Amino acid sequence: MPLSRRSLVGAGVGLAAAGWLKPFASRAAEPRFATDPFTLGVASGFPEPNAVVLWTRLAPEPFAPGGGMPSAPVEVRWEIAGDEGFKQIERNGTAYATPEWAHSVHVEATGLSPGRDYWYRFTSGGVRSPVGRTRTAPARDATPAELKIAVASCQHYEQGTYAAYRSMAADHPDLIVHVGDYIYEGRGQRAVRSHDASEAITLEDYRLRYAIYKSDANLKAAHAASPWMLVGDDHEVANDYAGDHFLDFEPALFHSRRTAAYQAHYEHLPLPHRFIPLDGRQRHYTTRAFGTLVNLIMLDGRQYRSPQACDGGPLVLPCAELVAGERTMLGATQEEWLKGALTGSRARWTLLGQQTLFAHVDESVDKEVRYWADNWNGYPAARARLVDFLAERKIRNPVILSGDIHAFLVNDVNTRAGEPDSGIVATELVTSSISSNGRPQKDYDVWKPKNANVHIARSDTRGYLRLSVKPERLHADLVAVDDIKRDDSPTHVLAAYDVEDGKPGIVR
Numbered sequence: 001m002p003l004s005r006r007s008l009v010g011a012g013v014g015l016a017a018a019g020w021l022k023p024f025a026s027r028a029a030e031p032r033f034a035t036d037p038f039t040l041g042v043a044s045g046f047p048e049p050n051a052v053v054l055w056t057r058l059a060p061e062p063f064a065p066g067g068g069m070p071s072a073p074v075e076v077r078w079e080i081a082g083d084e085g086f087k088q089i090e091r092n093g094t095a096y097a098t099p100e101w102a103h104s105v106h107v108e109a110t111g112l113s114p115g116r117d118y119w120y121r122f123t124s125g126g127v128r129s130p131v132g133r134t135r136t137a138p139a140r141d142a143t144p145a146e147l148k149i150a151v152a153s154c155q156h157y158e159q160g161t162y163a164a165y166r167s168m169a170a171d172h173p174d175l176i177v178h179v180g181d182y183i184y185e186g187r188g189q190r191a192v193r194s195h196d197a198s199e200a201i202t203l204e205d206y207r208l209r210y211a212i213y214k215s216d217a218n219l220k221a222a223h224a225a226s227p228w229m230l231v232g233d234d235h236e237v238a239n240d241y242a243g244d245h246f247l248d249f250e251p252a253l254f255h256s257r258r259t260a261a262y263q264a265h266y267e268h269l270p271l272p273h274r275f276i277p278l279d280g281r282q283r284h285y286t287t288r289a290f291g292t293l294v295n296l297i298m299l300d301g302r303q304y305r306s307p308q309a310c311d312g313g314p315l316v317l318p319c320a321e322l323v324a325g326e327r328t329m330l331g332a333t334q335e336e337w338l339k340g341a342l343t344g345s346r347a348r349w350t351l352l353g354q355q356t357l358f359a360h361v362d363e364s365v366d367k368e369v370r371y372w373a374d375n376w377n378g379y380p381a382a383r384a385r386l387v388d389f390l391a392e393r394k395i396r397n398p399v400i401l402s403g404d405i406h407a408f409l410v411n412d413v414n415t416r417a418g419e420p421d422s423g424i425v426a427t428e429l430v431t432s433s434i435s436s437n438g439r440p441q442k443d444y445d446v447w448k449p450k451n452a453n454v455h456i457a458r459s460d461t462r463g464y465l466r467l468s469v470k471p472e473r474l475h476a477d478l479v480a481v482d483d484i485k486r487d488d489s490p491t492h493v494l495a496a497y498d499v500e501d502g503k504p505g506i507v508r
């Protein structure tokens with residue numbers, strides 16, 4: 001059903017009448033809502049052994065400016081319980097949803113027990129939110145028998161339904177990892193459904209965009225099913241932006257656009273308080289341990305990177321600039337931080353969640369060699385630094401989880417890029433898009449044989465990765481959506497791969 005911004009805004013106009021909110025004295029208002037304020041659902045994220053972030057946003061009219069909320073702070077009660085019926089409430093409190101942050105709520109619920117399920121909900125103005133289920137990380141010294149992780153990326157609202165999320169929610173993974181392109185900022189295209197909005201530039205534009213995406217029932221179900229960890233990529237801000245650079249935008253103008261985008265991103269996702277954007281910068285990189293089984297490191301390859309090399313991209317013939325040693329994907333500070341996060345890990349599996357294709361891939365469909373300038377193939381010196389570090393320090397079982405290309409790829413990461421006979425340092429699992437269109441499969445079929453380190457390359461299906469991590473083995477299902485036009489489409493396993501402890505690369 002096409003979404004009409006105007007009709008949705010119009011439908012709610014009457015709700016803003018005076019007296020809709022009680023006047024408030026010294027503290028935040030206890031509002032009376034004429035319609036459900038929890039239209040965007042609930043979410044949790046970034047689990048620790050004793051803590052998890054709980055999120056919601058009050059928006060009785062999610063497509064109206066301000067979400068249909070008054071420009072005043074509003075009290076929101078939160079509860080987290082050990083049972084679905086909320087008989088054993090473990091922690092509760094009051095948060096304040098303020099207009100400055102689009103009446104979003106980010107609670108860091110602490111004092112929880114490790115490695116167990118919890119249920120949470122919010123109440124405001126006597127209205128209760130839906131119940132979300134979350135799960136704390138195992139204790140630091142625990143060795144869980146299994147950790148179930150789903151990996152998602154690239155969910156263009158107009159190009160497909162979120163049937164993948166329906167399937168993912170039914171899986172009840174311990175964790176959902178999203179590696180970017182949660183929204184797309186562009187102008188409406190009207191494919192399967194429509195944003196019905198112009199390109200997002202201002203804070204209100206980005207807020208509306210998140211509201212449109214988060215109104216989807218399958219996406220809400222996935223947020224309510226499991227805790228998430230996320231890192232934004234380019235489309236949360238602007239296509240292929242690189243650090244402070246975006247096309248020929250005036251730096252100051254792009255900075256204010258990025259500031260708006262980062263704020264809306266924080267407002268709509270279950271991010272820890274330390275991710276609150278400040279002066280147009282936002283912390284995205286972090287790490288979480290899941291007992292001694294998994295260390296998950298989330299990297300930000302977008303905010304600190306050098307601009308893409310060799311004008312004329314996105315697919316470029318290598319030029320001198322491409323291989324320059326000083327070019328960076330992560331920025332010097334994050335690179336140093338990453339070394340500490342890698343060497344400080346005691347976990348069996350080291351998962352690196354990040355946005356773009358990491359392994360060496362020549363994507364040329366002719367006789368030349370061509371690299372995609374926006375992914376790590378456009379930053380070979382930065383990639384070599386990380387690969388060398390993984391090899392020299394014998395980092396345990398590195399598995400890189402990537403997205404961005406709207407295709408499933410399973411790759412060996414070799415000691416020397418482009419030399420498939422050199423040793424294998426790490427395994428890369430690239431998830432296809434949740435809904436964004438892929439590039440033509442015939443191109444992949446042409447370039448794949450040139451890249452012996454690539455085991456599968458499928459751009460003709462949407463879906464997600466379903467991982468089961470056990471001490472001896474990591475199993476990955478490439479889950480494909482049967483019919484992207486159907487909200488209730490079934491999914492099937494397109495292919496499955498295993499990685500064995502101590503043996504980088506897939507089991508053959």
Ligand code: FE
Nearest residue numbers: 154181404436
């Ligand atoms: Fe994308």
Ligand code: CA
Nearest residue numbers: 181233234404
């Ligand atoms: Ca992207």
